Amino acid sequence: MQTLEINKETRNVIDARGPRFSAVITTLVLAAALATNNLWVIVMQAIIFAIGAFRGPQFTPYAAIFRVVIKPRLKSAAVTEDVRPPQFAQSVGLLFALTAITGLVIGINALFLIAVSFALAAAFLNAAFNFCLGCEIYLLILRVRLAHG
Numbered sequence: 001m002q003t004l005e006i007n008k009e010t011r012n013v014i015d016a017r018g019p020r021f022s023a024v025i026t027t028l029v030l031a032a033a034l035a036t037n038n039l040w041v042i043v044m045q046a047i048i049f050a051i052g053a054f055r056g057p058q059f060t061p062y063a064a065i066f067r068v069v070i071k072p073r074l075k076s077a078a079v080t081e082d083v084r085p086p087q088f089a090q091s092v093g094l095l096f097a098l099t100a101i102t103g104l105v106i107g108i109n110a111l112f113l114i115a116v117s118f119a120l121a122a123a124f125l126n127a128a129f130n131f132c133l134g135c136e137i138y139l140l141i142l143r144v145r146l147a148h149g
Helices: 002-011 017-036 039-054 061-073 084-106 109-129 133-148
Strands: 013-015 080-082
Touching (some): 013 017, 039 061, 080 084
């Protein structure tokens, strides 16, 4: 019984360095989408966000690159974090990506530009400063719910 609990707990934590690495790639992809107005670039990023939102950020292709290429080369021990805030952040990113896709499909370029810009700003904050805006929103919502629960 105790082994099951330990395994269940380890599935709920991730290496905290992984989401920051993913944010670097996301920043580059979103910058490319913004620069090119390319529907397929934002669609591909939306798929990555969907995987992170529904399965968890540890299951995205960016996380696989981190796990296989980057993590073995890191000298410091992994610092783990709860998967729920980054998973929520992926959901927020998915909403922005879907909004951007909608903007392009229906011909409202300003909607695309605003949605991608917000997602890009959030990804950049995480990549450059290790500040996950979506994670902070998740924690704020959690605090409000607990205070009024």
